[in-house]
Amino acid sequence: MTNIKFMGFKVRSSDTINGVTVAAWQDIADTGRTIWDQDPSPEVSVRINTQRSDHRVAPEAMFCDLTLKGFETNTLPEGRYDRSYHDKYVWWDYGEGYTFSSPTNVLSLDAADGGARTNSRYSRGPLGSHVFRTPGMYTVRVAVLEPSSGKWGYASVTLTVGDPDTFHAGTATLFVDTTGVYANAPAGAQTFTSITSAFTALDKATTPHRIVLERDQTHTVTSLLLFRPPSHANGVSLRLEARQGLGQKPIVTPSVGFSSEILIYDNSLRDAKGIDSGTVFAGIEFQGLWDVTNETGTQINCLNFPEEGAANVVIDDCEFSNWALTLYLNGTTPNRLIALNDLSISDWGDYGMLDNSRSLLAIMGCGIIQNPNAQAGGPKDGTHNAHGPLRIAEPTKTNIWACDLFSSTGWSNYNSIRAVQTALRWNTSAPVTGAKLNLQGCALESAYMTLLVQAQNTGNPRDLVNALVEGNILVAGFQARSVIETCYGGTTARNNTLIFANTARDSRPIGGLNLPKYGFFYFHGGSSGNIDNETTPIRLYNNTLVNLTDAVAPVFSDAIGFRLVAEANNLVHEPNIETPNTPYAPLVEIPAFSCRYIGYRDEKTPFDATYATPVDSAALWVPQLGSSALGAALVQPDASVDFRGALRPEPPSIGALEAD
DSSP, X not given: OEEEOOOOOOTTOOOEETTEEOOOSOBOTTTOOBGGGSOOOTTOEXXXXXXXXXXXXXXXXXEEEEEEESSSSOOOOSSSOOHHHHSOEEEEEOSOOOBOOSOHHHHHHHHHHOOOTTBTTEEESSOXXXXXXXXXXXXXXXXXXXXXXXXXXXXXXEEEEBOHHHHTOGGGEEEEOTTSOOTTOOTTOEEESOHHHHHHHHHHOSSOOEEEEOSSOEEEEOSOEEEOOOTTOOSOEEEEEEOSSSSOOOEEEEOTTOSSSEEEEEOTTSSSTTOOOEEEEESOEEEOEEETTTTEEEOOEEEEEOSSSOOEEEEESOEEEXXXXXXXXXXXXXXXXXXXXXXXXXXXXXXXXXXXXXXXXXXXXXXXXOOTTSOOOOOSSSSSOOOOSEEEOSOSEEEEESOEEEEOOOSSEETTEEOOOOSEEEOSSOOSTTOEEEEESOEEEESSOSEEESOSXXXXXXXXXXXXXXXXXXXXXXXXXXXXXXXXSSEEEESOEEEEOSSOOOOXXXXXXXXXXXXXXXXXXXBSOOTTGGGSOEEEESOEEEEOSSSOOOSEEESSOOSOEEEESOEEEBTTSSSOBOTTOOEEEEEOOOOOOOOBOOSSSOOBGGGOOOTTOOEEEEEOTTOTTTTOOOSSSOOSBOTTSOBOOSSOOSSSOOOO
């Protein structure tokens, strides 16, 4: 990453970026001051490290992390547990805002609690990322708070995003209009009536070119679209985008009888190693041929980025439905940037997304949402639904912000029915010691567990990580024994709302199981690996833990034997067990979004709504006047920021939310 030196902000100054005065993320109680105008500690240094797309034209991605000095805990080299990653609060402002449209449950959550998660301008946590859609000059800034010392630090960087129409002027644009009219073709553009012929021309280009598709048209493809530029190419790019302006997204779809297992195969760097190259898909709707509701049709993989030849990738404002493996990312290119922004992915037969790329991975404002009417799945034979929304196998740094993930399908057995897969599986192969996850502001739902920070198989060795899970709402359904599972030291979960939905647990009548609740958090999986894993801290604090079933659920259970588990200030609410456990009542219940799981069905089992997740299960439980949670977070660790990213009063309350 490029190092950007510290640039401070004047105390109590306003800041105008591109003619827009920045609104404060959050006022600080009793002062009226904001996170952006605190007194920066003079001994503190904050440096933004950035990775950007190659061509630096819109849509253009950036990925950021921080180097901190002068705090009580400071940034350590990669490959170890870094306490400074876990004990700070970080706010990002990218200077450009638009509203994510794909994560519908996060949009509902914002409406419920006044959050700003779906405003692309902002994010939180030690990793930051953004896709700039509009050309121009932007100031990106960051604020860092260390609660233990009260120190504040600030940094900013100014960057310029180029105009794609200028960068791809004249014949560098390949314009596709199936009617052959070309009324909206840019001046000087090459023109084609089919996407296949445009790809043939792009594949021969030796300088940066792009394909622009006319809107309100369907582009049918009969065979694989392979991008493999010649070895003497210079700065080539696989760039496929919709024409700017009004109209429906262009649709790209395979024909009946399509002759390949993959729609688009990106081999950008196969023959031209080391050249400057960037892959962009923007404003396209990709429609496949698989029907998840009755497991018929053809399973075709949509976009494949192979190990030996894919470049930096930006996919923005695209829709994907009815594919097998929708997005497959592979490879080991160091510091490769993959940015997935405001994507809608649904109706997949295999995975919504599978990442094996060891990249700098940014997933922002995406909805990876299985069809609630999908059959539960079957064997991994290409004729059944098989996996969940998102699996990240070999991460280095992963930033996931304001995403909506829903799982209702799977392939493995839950006795004689199918086990629904989790909404998110991260670090299933664990090849990188100290790998980093920043999961913030997301809505996750599954009929099973919702989040696994865990080895894929018992034989995969455990290794320590830096995983921060903060400000998310996670709803687990009828098959759930836990809500979050991990086998890695270095996992921190704070300010989350975890919910066991009030649904039937005993699925033996349809061939399932009747499992107890192992805990909201369950530590198990993998095999002995890094000897430091079990002595690396796990921190669980200021979460709201709501169990709506009739089975008692402990905060956590440990089948591995971690030695440094810090559990504090969690609000536990179990109103439906035999002796209700509601020590922090009264609480007000604010609906967050409508849950999607409507019941179980597979090819052998008729639909049964008994096991549906009640639509009102996803709620925010806020302590009210008279609750013993208010101002009661008096032991460490405690949270200085709440579920919404708002600074808390002193002393803070127990749980994820403060009373209004």
